[in-house]
Amino acid sequence: MAQRALPEREARLGRPHGAVGQAPHAVVLVLPGDGGGALRGPALAAAAAVPLARRLGRAGSRDDPLAAHVVHYRSTTRRDTSSGPSSDAPEEARSASGAEGAGEGSVRSGAGAGATSGAEARSAGGGEDVGGPRPAADAPHAKTPHADAPSADAPSAERPAGDGTGSVGEIRTVTDSRSRHAGCAYAEDAEWAVEEVVRRYGDVPVCLVGRGIGGRAALRAAGHPAVVSVVALGPVLESADGADGTDDAEPVRHLRGRHVLLVHGTNDARSDPELSFRFAERAKKVNAQVCRFEVHTDGHGLRGYAAEVAALTRDFVLGTLCARDLCRPLTDALAAPPPLGLRMPLASGFGKSLR
Numbered sequence: 001m002a003q004r005a006l007p008e009r010e011a012r013l014g015r016p017h018g019a020v021g022q023a024p025h026a027v028v029l030v031l032p033g034d035g036g037g038a039l040r041g042p043a044l045a046a047a048a049a050v051p052l053a054r055r056l057g058r059a060g061s062r063d064d065p066l067a068a069h070v071v072h073y074r075s076t077t078r079r080d081t082s083s084g085p086s087s088d089a090p091e092e093a094r095s096a097s098g099a100e101g102a103g104e105g106s107v108r109s110g111a112g113a114g115a116t117s118g119a120e121a122r123s124a125g126g127g128e129d130v131g132g133p134r135p136a137a138d139a140p141h142a143k144t145p146h147a148d149a150p151s152a153d154a155p156s157a158e159r160p161a162g163d164g165t166g167s168v169g170e171i172r173t174v175t176d177s178r179s180r181h182a183g184c185a186y187a188e189d190a191e192w193a194v195e196e197v198v199r200r201y202g203d204v205p206v207c208l209v210g211r212g213i214g215g216r217a218a219l220r221a222a223g224h225p226a227v228v229s230v231v232a233l234g235p236v237l238e239s240a241d242g243a244d245g246t247d248d249a250e251p252v253r254h255l256r257g258r259h260v261l262l263v264h265g266t267n268d269a270r271s272d273p274e275l276s277f278r279f280a281e282r283a284k285k286v287n288a289q290v291c292r293f294e295v296h297t298d299g300h301g302l303r304g305y306a307a308e309v310a311a312l313t314r315d316f317v318l319g320t321l322c323a324r325d326l327c328r329p330l331t332d333a334l335a336a337p338p339p340l341g342l343r344m345p346l347a348s349g350f351g352k353s354l355r
Contacts, residue, residue, distance in 0.1 A: 013190040018057020020067030026321035033212030190221035223254030229320035265298035291333035311351025
């Protein structure tokens with residue numbers, strides 16, 4: 001019996017959060033992680049990014065309305081799916097998946113010209129997004145790993161390792177080889193998303209906020225003229241002695257003129273915090289508006305200090321997109337010379353009193 005091939009899912013923007021029904025003055029694109037490469041990983045990671053997108057979208061005011069979208073990557077069939085369980089999709093994905101997965105905005109096509117705005121579709125069709133076929137992978141009843149499952153930052157029997165010991169070095173090696181191929185594809189999706197924002201909203205400033213491999217995609221797509229700032233949370237970066245044998249595996253020159261914030265947990269077992277530090281060092285040489293914060297004892301998902309990281313991201317986004325005053329820690333980090341401004345500790349309780 002002949003088998004029919006399923007259509008590949010294209011990249012698309014999730015529904016807007018924040019400025020709905022009015023033209024936004026700025027747009028935030030939230031780039032989730034890859035969910036550890038599992039088949040359902042990207043869908044869960046996208047659902048887990050919804051709370052952050054909602055918070056950033058609602059941070060705008062009447063004078064400076066913001067719109068925030070979660071970027072949904074292309075079909076996982078284009079990625080390397082040989083890895084283990086999801087590590088970028090926290091428990092919030094269970095509640096967020098129902099809110100985000102039911103209706104989406106524009107769908108990436110070959111030429112990019114046939115994309116339909118989710119907001120326009122709702123106004124014309126009575127509240128239903130018609131931006132293209134919705135795959136089963138985005139169904140609202142996505143299952144997340146059980147709460148008692150092993151932590152994403154702790155080695156387990158299910159995670160690939162060279163000799164079965166599950167050491168941090170081996171986990172990073174496997175992750176680097178997998179993420180090297182996915183990183184470029186995610187960056188292409190991020191660049192398409194910025195182009196879609198320009199097509200939909202016009203000439204508005206854009207901030208890219210990425211987590212994990214999404215942080216790497218945000219940094220790589222920051223060269224677009226519409227991008228004014230970038231936030232990379234626990235970015236999965238390529239080592240300095242990358243596959244091409246160069247010392248500069250991750251480019252930095254395109255970051256000139258952008259505000260850049262990196263946040264990394266010191267106990268990250270998936271991506272080496274020193275890689276983001278060395279990346280920030282090189283970026284600081286070509287762009288003074290670069291700072292980096294370290295979250296002590298926190299892992300790859302930055303879940304131990306989730307509220308503090310979200311508050312820091314929110315303040316950075318408002319300061320770079322809406323010309324609001326940055327909080328004192330951000331101001332000090334941007335003004336401090338390296339390595340001080342690139343190893344700033346994120347204090348516990350940050351966000352309860354930003355000023």
